[in-house]
Amino acid sequence: EDKVVQSPLSLVVHEGDTVTLNCSYEVTNFRSLLWYKQEKKAPTFLFMLTSSGIEKKSGRLSSILDKKELFSILNITATQTGDSAIYLCAVLGADGLTFGKGTHLIIQP
C-alpha cells in the first residue's frame, strides 16, 4: 500500500519568515509527486515533480524532489498571511494518487 507522510502536521510562523514543509513517501511504481494548497475546500494545484534535483519555482514557492531518498520539500519564502492554508503532498503510483494528511500552516501578522 502506498504511503505519504508529511511533517510537520502544523506550523505557526510570523509573516516574513521562511518555511520548509516535508513530504516522504513509499510508493510502488512512482510516477510523480504533486503539491496542493487547500484553503477552504478545493485543493489547488501548485507543482508536479517527476525528476530528482530539478527545482520547480513559482513566485515565493519552490519545491524539489529526491527520488533516491524518497522525499520532497516545499519552501515558502517571505511568508504572507495569505499563505495560511493546508499544504497537501500527493504521490502518483500503482494505487493512483495517494495523499498525505497535510501540513496546516498558519502565518501570524
Added chain:
Amino acid sequence: EAGVAQSPRYKIIEKRQSVAFWCNPISGHATLYWYQQILGQGPKLLIQFQNNGVVDDSQLPKDRFSAERLKGVDSTLKIQPAKLEDSAVYLCAWGGARDTQYFGPGTRLTVL
C-alpha cells in the same frame, strides 16, 4: 482554466438517509475522479472514470456507495444509506496533462 462544478455545496442529512452529489465538468475531460476527504485527512480516492467507464473503484464501499458517469460527461455519486462516518467533503477532480489533477469546489456532507 476550465474545471468542474459541483452541487450541492453543502448537505446535512440524518443517518440512514440517502444522498446524491453531482459533478459537472465545465469542458470535456476524459478522466474524472471522486475523492472523500474526512476532516484532518488528505483526500482518498473513491472511484476513477475514463470517459464513461470505471478504471478503478477498489476503494469505493460498494455496499452503500455507487457512482456513474453519464455519456462520459456528468457524474453522480450516491450514498445509500448514509452513516455518521460518511461525514466528509466529497471532491470531484479531472485529469489534466501529464498526471495532474484539478479539483472542484467540493460538497460538504454532514450526517447527523
